[in-house]
Amino acid sequence: MTSQQRGSREHLSVRDICEELGVARSTFYDWRAARKAPPCIKLPNGDLRVRRADFERWLKALEQPA
Template structure:
């Protein structure tokens, strides 16, 4: 698997996503409550992950809406 393909298949933590966007964790949870966050995966241990591909697709939808 190429580096680009592997990166596209990686998962982000909430902290990763917030750091990348420069937003507070509470902002992410506000977006999630309003169904405006990227699609999330809830792991059996209760932690949340966001697929890199879903995050990138979500960003594109925001660009299209602007």
């Protein structure tokens, strides 16, 4: 899947987010434990998903002025 296809998906998996940010899966879960990760949806099977809009808002909130 190309980054453009991933960018058009409404919900992202933990794998998608880690690939996009270039971080380890364990880092994402560390952020989640510290309540610093984007808002997640927990599916009945235990998998997590993040709405693309929430992910983009979370990234924007992390921006720091130059």
